[in-house]
Amino acid sequence: MSVTTLPSSMRELRRPRRPDHLLDPARRDWVPFEAFFIANGITLWRGTTSSFLVPPDLRPRAPDGFAYYHPDMLEGPPRKFSHLYADLCPGRTIDGRDVMIRIVSIGDEKSQQQIALERLASGNVASVIGNHAIPVLQWLKFENVTFAILPYLSIADPTGYWPWENVDDLFDSLTQMIEAVEFCHSKLVAHRDLFHGNFLSNFAGGATRKIPTLYDIDEEQLSLVKPLRSLFPFRIYLIDFELAMCFEEGSNPDTHVARGRPVEEVDGVTYARPVAPEMDLDAPYNVFKADVWQLGKCFLRLPVAFDPMSSELATLIARMTAVVPADRPSAREALNAIREIRARLSLEQLRARPTYRPIEEDEW
Template identity: 30%
Template sequence: MPFLRLAHDPYFLNVGEIVDFADQIMEGLAFMHERGVAHRDCSEKNLMMDASAMYPLGFHPVKDLFLPDINIPARSTILSRSQVGGVRYYFVDFGISSIITPDAPSRLVLGLDGRDQDVPELSDEDPYDPFKVDIFTIGNLFRRLFYEHFSNLEFLAPMIDCMTRDDPAQRPTAAEALRQWTAIRKRISMLSLLWRLKRRNEGRIASIVADAQDLPHVSRQWLNWLISRR
């Protein structure tokens, strides 16, 4: 196992980087659930990445804003996810996870543990489906970490709405959520994927300036993509 960093540190730079994150998380969740594993605590603190390629000179394991010698800031040497062709994301910390086999007498669990206390059904008294907790937690993560902050991630809204329904029975399974995401993913244009993240509180002038600064980079990437398709 490589030395990992939090999945959102450093933060994402464009729409495509977030889409790649969603691809891997949704596929990973479906993979776990298909094998009877409910994570039960898949919040942002338990989603990490192998950022080795982004830090060609490495980073200190504790003072992770610095190079391994702890004297030089790592900022000037960091490459983006896009520059290194993407990174691999991991679910970690299975301390409260449940394994439920197909022949188990019940799929329900008890417990209030988990970082995301927004999950409405958590209880020490009323049993609940831990797989639907994972669905809510990931949907809530997409909402809090991405959707609430950026205006050009509206495509996440339908999936978030389904995954965070108050009634667990109305939420999709991981396989259904993955199919929904795959359908959404196909409708996102390459140009949209290349574009920078636009903050919801971004002023009009600031937005125009930032778009103008980003346009040359996006244009180069767009042309490279078009050429690669020939």
């Protein structure tokens, strides 16, 4: 088995496959690795007639602390994974745990993604309180391809998909997201791709009649929202460090810069996430301040109106998304601020229902 049957670079793995993904399925790139993973106790998920992958057997997923189910979902449809890019592939371990396998480096030189995961998500640091980086369960290497074995988390965005039961519940989600970014920055890792889809959770159950989503219920139903996140150790994880930039401890802050968008146009494909204003200027900019802007934009795209709940929270988010980078707080300052704002709210305010708003077409 030779690695030459795989693309020779991360760019090739991430090449656009639509609309011909059925003729060029991402799963095909993993065929040469099937025997290697079986030898390491992992069976890759199998392909279907579409771009979806399904588990390799009918066993229920073994408990692993990374997937909590709502009782209504225990007999739901089988899990599936939309496989559009070949740098990822889910697998199932011998003992029935589901994992996500990610190719993080091809070649002898470590990628910034690998360095970020080694610094944030490996060993004891992966379990540090306040660290929300998706943990690396195992590192594997075949020839010159390095794999990170990660937990299989939720496939739906946890930050704005299910209604919050009260304002305190919402604050918990926002605080976890800021904690995630602050911890990265404390280790001198800039994520550079902070959008809602890169925050996943350990709630594996989907929409049910008892826990409908924000997008298919009306105002009357929202008033009857039942507890969800408070019923289990709900945790948000930050994923996808492929665009990360890592700096050495003690490095000059003046060197913590980049120029342009995280990904320039390649083969007609452009970076489609919200970009801080300075990313489109022909000048170096501080990558940590750009992270804060993207995180603030994540908050603004949630289906909630912040000002009626807390004018201080609305002001903080406005500062995070300020046009001028110097006007933005650092991630640590934002974390301290949201904790202080939450502490100043009365019990009545924390127990109140969040103020929801409709999502505009361009916000999806």
